[in-house]
Amino acid sequence: MLLTETAEDIRTMKIRGAGRIARAAAEALREYAGTIEVSDLAAFRTEMQEAAEQLIATRPTAVSLPNAVHAVMSGLSGADSLPEARSALRERADTFIRSSLHAVEEIAAIGARHISDGDVLMTHCNSEAALACILEADRQGKEIEVYATEVRPRNQGLVTIRTLNDAGIRTNYILDSAVRYFMNEVDLVIVGADAITVNGAVVNKIGTAQIALAAHEARTNLIVAAETYKFAPRTILGELIEIEERSGSEVLPDTLARALSHVRVRNPAFDVTPAEYVDLIVTEKGAIPPGLAYSIIKEYLGWSIGEFHKGLVMNSENHE
């Protein structure tokens, strides 16, 4: 079944990157809504609720996941019959997926304006939104060069350099630890986001905060490419974004770790870059300074709503 498969693929990172995770979850809910065999609306709600929770439990950091689930599940609130509920959910899922893909295109167009001919860029991890800006700048004929990090331990940098290479963009593949060494050659850092808090802090792949620090020191601008559904409504209420810590075996093979009984491997997958190290956040609705994160949450996600909570489907009139 697509639902179980998708949940497993997100958990194991076969499907990864906040935007792709969000669309995969929406697609899984869509398929599930159309195929589960239930006799009435109440049973349908219960089944869908469980499916939503199963998806949300896969990875805790990317807020695009609960935001996508919320966008789809909100179709349940106005439905009076089982067929109505099924079709409302399918429709919400389609709308979410379409608007997510469209958002990436909009971000590419806006982000590319901030990239100048001759710029040397640096990116970290593999962000669809950040890469879309780089590819669009290249498509517009701007001569650019990119420094792309390796991204230990899962090496998402390999995916990034393949994309850049395929586009014929001059690319330097560097160790994560070589970021400061090269920073003086860089004109602009561009990264994606897994979550953005109400005060403009950016949660992204581990190492982003270190890159931001090096950029700040070198007076190199850092921009974040992020769809509005990467903003986290519940941070308005003071909630913190949970940072996923993955298995130590991703960093050190178990056989080696077993021989080092006093050593504990720590493997956080994300870190938090404070707003003061972020120059601009490029969303599909425009580029904003991080201090305006609140307005994105208020205007596009609805400030009284949250992400999908366990056992609670909230209304989202203004979530498109």
Ligand SMILES: O=C(COP(=O)(O)O)[C@H](O)[C@H](O)COP(=O)(O)O
């Ligand atoms: O940190 C990562 C991916 O982490 P992981 O590989 O652990 O999922 C990406 O920078 C963001 O998710 C944004 O990506 P996108 O712009 O594609 O949504």
